[in-house]
Amino acid sequence: MTLGTDRLPQSDVVDLKEPQYYFNRELSWLQFNDRVLHEALDDRTPLLERLKFSAIFSANLDEFFMVRVSGLLEQVRVQVATKTPDGLSPAKQMEAIRSHLRPKLRQQQELFEKCLRPKLAEHGVILKSYGDLGPEQQSYLQRYFEAQIFPVLTPLSVDPAHPFPRLSNLSLNLAVAVTDPETGIQKFARVKVPGSLPRFLGLPEHLHPEGEHSWVWVGVTLEEVIAHNLHYLFPGMTLQGHYLFRITRDADFPVREDEADDLLLAIQEEISKRRLEGSVCRLEIQTAMPEDLRQGLTQELGVAEEDIYELEGLLNLKDLFFFLSLPLPDLKDEPWKPVVPPRLKPFFDQEESDSIFKIIRQGDVMMHHPYESFGASVQTFIEQAAQDKHVLTIKMTLYRTSGDSPIVDALIAAAENGKQVVALVELKARFDERNNIIWARKLEDAGVHVVYGVVGLKTHTKTALVVRQERDRICRYVHIGTGNYNPKTSNLYTDLGLLSCREDLGADLTDLFNFLTGYSRQIAYRKLLVAPLTLRKGMVALIHREIAQAQAGRPARILAKMNSLVDGEMIRLLYEASQVGVEVKLIIRGICCLRPGLPGVSDRIQVISIIGRYLEHARIFAFHNDGDEEYYIGSADWMPRNLDRRVEAVTPVEDPALVQELKTLLDIMLSDNRQAWDLRADGTYTQRRPGPDEAERNTHVLMMERTRHRDQGGTIDGIAQRHTFERSGDPNG
Structure with missing residues (x-):
């Protein structure tokens, strides 16, 4: 696919605003995701890593639809005709997106079914079809269904007494067609595949196939187990068929910050709406779904025919991340253990509490994650500041952090140690809002001064400022980075960070935090x-x-x-x-x-x-x-x-x-x-x-x-x- 024409200027005067000089943003992003999928297609990539890249491809698409596609569909709905710099209207962009995606999705499905799935079997990982299981295996799964799955399920019928249920975003569902044997009337019901249970269910070792292979994992999907035990949910009814479908909702919500009395509460309210109330921007269905069910879903969900994506095989290949948990190191990338940055090694050989600050005073330190350890650099810097008796103040911006963040724990410890601690928690970090609200409250409960940023702006900067009393003067230590203060993503993302005690950087960060927390109108900085x-x-x-x-x-x-x-x-x-x-x-x-x-x-x-x-x-x-x-x-x-x-x-x-x-x-x-x-x-x-x-x-x-x-x-x-x-x-x- 080309993202622009080959037309070139025919005169010496070049108007650099002409559409032919720009690629479309959405189509360029799709090409990026194609390059991710290519890592799954490339047989030079270790097998389980190929599954990982296929899962990333799907996860990326989910967010793309929730944010970018949903926005374009809304523009089409209200007939926005404004064109992007490359000359495409919202409607034309949607046409191009659909045209690009359908063959790529087929390619991804074929890759898994015809290549990756058979290769997994060669290495003792067999994802079975329920119908191919033996009597003992099916009997085991039936007992498992009765004990572990059946109590969790809630079938929802659709008829005049039961309106169409509100389906949650990214939910995987079974559309079930049943017939009442007394009336002969066909009815429709929806069964949600519960996300609280594992998507892939392994069989116990004694039920693995016999043979010379040393089996690692043999199992089936959760939806197949549910589908083959639907008679428990609809006793007395005749089952006509069951078909998987999955919906994606608009998950981008605007918050009117200037009208909100409490930004935290306003965002909480919007998060609760996101799961069930956003308009449906994509409907994925199994190809075998009959036309009457398809039309019924389309009408109830308000989805245009062109936004239905028919797929063969598994839906939601994002769940392929599961297979990376299997004990097959030869099928993964060689593990990498981040090392201590060379300049910081002396700190770990000394016992003085201020040795990390001594090292920074000797000259700037730059870290490159994940090659160099986040824990032995940035995290240690904050943890030592929290415990150091000479540290007076710690100020940090938190855009995204992990669910068990040692950084947050260190800030809480610092507040408990009597230091002034300021944390700017960005509540508007998309899809991390709920997590950030939890941390904001936890920090506030510990006595940390928590602010939510500047009205109208997202605070995306990755900065920390430590103010320390050293003899008769105040010294400021800074961290300025390219990545989030998140120890988990620091092992997956390549990021750089600078530790310094240069006075100009310290003064700049002081001014920046005053801008973030107060009413400063700072418009000039020394270095930043x-x-x-x-x-x-x-x-x-x-x-x-x-x-x-x-x-x-x-x-x-x-x-x-x-x-x-x-x-x-x-x-x-x-x-x-x-x-x-x-x-x-x-x-x-x-x-x-x-x-x-x-x-x-x-x-x-x-x-x-x-x-x-x-x-x-x-x-x-x-x-x-x-x-x-x-x-x-x-x-x-x-x-x-x-x-x-x-x-x-x-x-x-x-x-x-x-x-x-x-x-x-x-x-x-x-x-x-x-x-x-x-x-x-x-x-x-x-x-x-x-x-x-x-x-x-x-x-x-x-x-x-x-x-x-x-x-x-x-x-x-x-x-x-x-x-x-x-x-x-x-x-x-």
């Missing part, structure tokens, strides 16, 4: 670029500086790594930079609305995407600056929401050794020939492959190897040199 105040104009100025360097005949280069590039102003600036000779290299994991490789417009712009074992989440921005290079890391992508509607913080990295680390990381990523995809001018992505005599260069493998060598005291120069490559316009100069 802060959205929505200074980040956009700061990045614009940095790009303009490279443009001026190129116009003066000097080398000019920009290298940016981010999750998504959507903002029209930033894209046009990059086009202008390319036109005057600036070399631009972009590493963008997800959405990219910029169209590279157009002669005379973007032919000096290269875009790659890295998709692999870890989710690339770190944001890095590098500018050549006539040889005096500047590097930045932070929480913001180049999207309108990050630049204009969120609180974000981007910090310069100034220590030469840390700058070299960022250079090496970017060099490794740009040379990747295993996980990297090149974006072409027509909108397609092409995965790189090693040449016949070329070694495989996998970013995540190389970073683990490099980190391991350094942790063991070995040299890392050889690794870096082994994977350097020749390319024009090296942004490292």
Whole structure:
């Protein structure tokens, strides 16, 4: 699928706002998800990891429908005709989304049924069909149904006395057709497959098939067990058929913050509505569902025919995550244990409570998760601050954190130790609202000053400030990162963080927290670029500086790594930079609305995407600056929401050794020939492959190897040199 036309300007005057210079945001996201699915299709990926990527593909789609598709459908409903920068109306975008998705969903289903499922069986993991089970196995499952499943089920009939039930979002259901033998009237009922029970039910070992194979797991799906025991739910009725279906509701809700007396209560009310009240934006059904049932569901749910997705086989392949729990290490990625960042190792060899602060005073510390441990760096920093008798104040922003967060526990301990603790808990972090409300209340109960952010903005910045009394002066220690304070995702997402006691950064964070918690109108910062105040104009100025360097005949280069590039102003600036000779290299994991490789417009712009074992989440921005290079890391992508509607913080990295680390990381990523995809001018992505005599260069493998060598005291120069490559316009100069 191409995301734009091949039409090019026919005159010397180029209007960079023309639609042909932009890819559609939604279609670009779908292509990102296609690259995720490709990891499941790629037989170089370990088998259970292939199941994981298929599950991620489905989980991603759920959120895409709940947020993006639901919004487009609402625009179509009220006849919004406004076009996106690429020239598509909401209706045209929906047509393109449906057209793109149907073959991809068939491909995913066929992959599981015809490839992954048989391969699992080869390794002793058999997902059986209920009808293929022997009498003893069926008898066991019947007893299990009676004892464990039947008491949980609630069949809901649909007739004049029983209106169509309110179906919960993302619920898996059985549509059951029954006939009353006395009247001959056919009736319809709905049975929800309970999410509180395991989706995949394993048989006990003594009921595994006989043979030479050392079986690991043999079982069936929960819905099949329910379906073959429906007579318990409808005694005296004649069962005509049963068919799976699943619904997706609009889960994006606006909160009128300026009208809410209590933001926490307002969001709680909206969360309760999300599960049952959002309009249905997708109906997934089994292909075998008869037309009368299909039409009945369509009418009752208010779903358009074009928003019904017929699927063969299992629905909700997100549940394939289950198989990663099986004891088959040879079918998974080799485990990785994050190491202690080298600069922080002395702390773990000392007993003085202030040794981590001594280390930070010696110079900035940069961590790269998950290669380096979140627990031995960021978490330890906060925990030590909570216990240190000289620490007076801790201030943090919490966007998303885990359900058993040691960070939150440390903040509570700090408050109990008499320190002033301020936590900005972002209640509007989508799909984490409920979790964040729980933490906000727990923190408040412990005496922490909890604030919910700034009206009209989401607080997305990842920052912490520790104020410490040291002899006759106050010293401020900071953490500024690219990822959430979440120990669980820190093992899955690649993120960077900076620990520093530089006075300018400490003063900037003091001003930032005053902006977040009070009525400060701070509009200038010493070092930080802060959205929505200074980040956009700061990045614009940095790009303009490279443009001026190129116009003066000097080398000019920009290298940016981010999750998504959507903002029209930033894209046009990059086009202008390319036109005057600036070399631009972009590493963008997800959405990219910029169209590279157009002669005379973007032919000096290269875009790659890295998709692999870890989710690339770190944001890095590098500018050549006539040889005096500047590097930045932070929480913001180049999207309108990050630049204009969120609180974000981007910090310069100034220590030469840390700058070299960022250079090496970017060099490794740009040379990747295993996980990297090149974006072409027509909108397609092409995965790189090693040449016949070329070694495989996998970013995540190389970073683990490099980190391991350094942790063991070995040299890392050889690794870096082994994977350097020749390319024009090296942004490292």
